[in-house]
Amino acid sequence: MNILLAPDKFRGSLTATKACQAMTEGIREAYPEAHIVALPLSDGGEGFLETLVEATQGTYHEVSCHDPLMRPITARWGESGDGTTAFIEMATASGLALLQPEEYQASQTTTYGTGELMRAAMVSGIKKLVLGIGGSATTDGGIGMAQALGWNFCDSDGRTMPPVGASLPSIHSIHPPEQPAYAGVEIVVASDVTAPLFGPEGAAFVYSPQKGAGTQEVENLDAGLQHLAGVVSRTSVGISSLENKPGAGAAGGLGFGLMAFCGAHLRPGAELVMELVGLDLLLKKAELILTGEGKLDTQSLQGKLIGRLCDKAKPRNIPVLALCGTLAAPPTELRKLGLSYATSILTGPVDLPTALRTAYERLREASFWAIHWYVTQKK
Template sequence: MKILLAPDKFKGSLTARQVCEAMTEGIRLAHPTAEIIPLPMADGGEGTAEVLTMATGGQWLTVPVFDPLGRLIEASYGISADGQTAFVEMSQASGLRVLQRHEYNPMKASTFGTGELILDAINRGVSQLVLGIGGSATNDAGIGMAAALGWQFLDHNGDSLAPCGGNLSAIRRIIPPALPLNLVVDVACDVTNPLFGPNGAAAIYGPQKGASADDIEHLDRGLQHLAGLIYDQFGIDLADVPGAGAAGGLGAGALFFLRATLKEGAKVVMEQTRFVDHLAGTDLVLTGEGKIDNQTLQGKLIHGIAQQARSFGVPTVAICGTLDAPPADLMALGLEAAFSVLNRPQSLDEALATAYETVSLTTFNVIRLLLKH
């Protein structure tokens, strides 16, 4: 029996790799001779870069960069074993995760540190980049990232501007770097917001980054101004591209400054891990995440895994912490079945603390049940 393990993380308790380890332990108890293929997965959000680095046998690097407010920190990214692909999460350098709540300030925050991570990877010889853009603290449309890569943003006096959200409206001229970027870039992006307007980056995501009502109005004008300037100077219209408003406009910045392609996060992960290649000869796919509910239906990962497996005639079973979806929804996802690891009343703290053991036990029961048929 060949079993492919393709779980997401159980947020707050287990990484995707740890879920695979717990599942493996349960399978070994139920079926000692089973062939097990662990393939930790992610949906394009937090942890994606590490999952992809692991899947490609790569190395995890830590380098000094600037945080959103210009302070020196250490941030990490991955490079595949062949040295050709870098896996970068902007949240490592430019995310809310590196700030205290009282420091949130999208007027001053910059994606410069993300650009430094990308530059470090370029200097190591990569030819491809996978960029995750969730969890941003910024609203600078990627001009900070671009500045780290050699772009210049000048005011009406021809002086360089600090590349932050509050200065977008002051830009009068954009100067590209002397050498063009020779890099193929895929951006994991599940947001479809336009760059500016009522559904744009500032209006929708500004408040959670610390923006006041006046800040939001200023930032939105800045994003609109930048879009107009890029169109006037370079003939490229970014305003209404779905996903342009992702990560404080970094979606648009990646499209323009990196010549990137925006893709669904789960699709990027499944491509990079070569998920389909692992399905040949597989008898069962085990997937899962911390909670299966209506949000799972709106997501892409478990649905994509189950649908791809079904096309190969392979059944998919999910294991989760909380199961809050009716049978019709599970069938819509393409799952054969789903099982919660919660086998008795527990507090949240206890459930998180015992997740490894309960995932292992539930996997054991699933495999024992399947072996009876």
């Protein structure tokens, strides 16, 4: 039996690669003769860089850059095995995971480090750059990223503004770089967030509270993002209506900034990753798919990774089994999604630290029982 392993990360405990390893061990115990192909996946968030570098047999490059609070750090970007494409995981330079909870500051954090990673990749000579923008610590509308690439954001007195969310309401003029590093580079952004830039469903109201913003700060950031869109539309940047495109509000407005300042194209993250790792080719031989993620809920039913995987498997009549840390979707909806089997890897009450610490062993055991069940009911 040909089994394709295609999990996402289990947030806080297992990367998608580690999840594949645990699944493989469990399957080997239940069905030693299985032929297993491991394909770690990502939707643009944590694990995005590792997934694509490994899938393309690429290499990593280290860069001295800055974290969300402009402290010096070292981060990596990836290069595909054929040397044509750069992969960047925004969270490695501008992610919330780089900060302690007491350091969360939605108005004072920046995507500047992401721009530094982009510049380093671009000057290397690559012709295509693919960014995953999940896990952001920022709400700066992408002005930090743009400033690192040579853009200048000035107040009414012509002074350069700090590239943080608190500066957004005071931006009076925007000045492009004379020789942009991104000229001639195709930029594609992977994000499964469909939020607009501002408004009740936008970057500030929906996402900035988890980045440390209080009620008044959320309102200020939303007003700042709306102001940024207005300045962009009336200045020499000359691009309008981007603020309402799905994904403009992703990563605190970085989706908008990448479109407005770099001419980037946004793509659904899971769909893009599946395309880049060659999923369709592997599905031709797969007889069974084992997938999983940290939490299987209603979002998984709305075009997220497992939902898109089921969409791929359905016309090929490939059963999909899903294992997750938390199972929070109605059985009828899971069946409608196309899953043949879904279960939590937790077998009893357990506190969160223990669940995270023991996730590998629990996923191994759950994989054993899932494959045992499948093989038994096939007989």
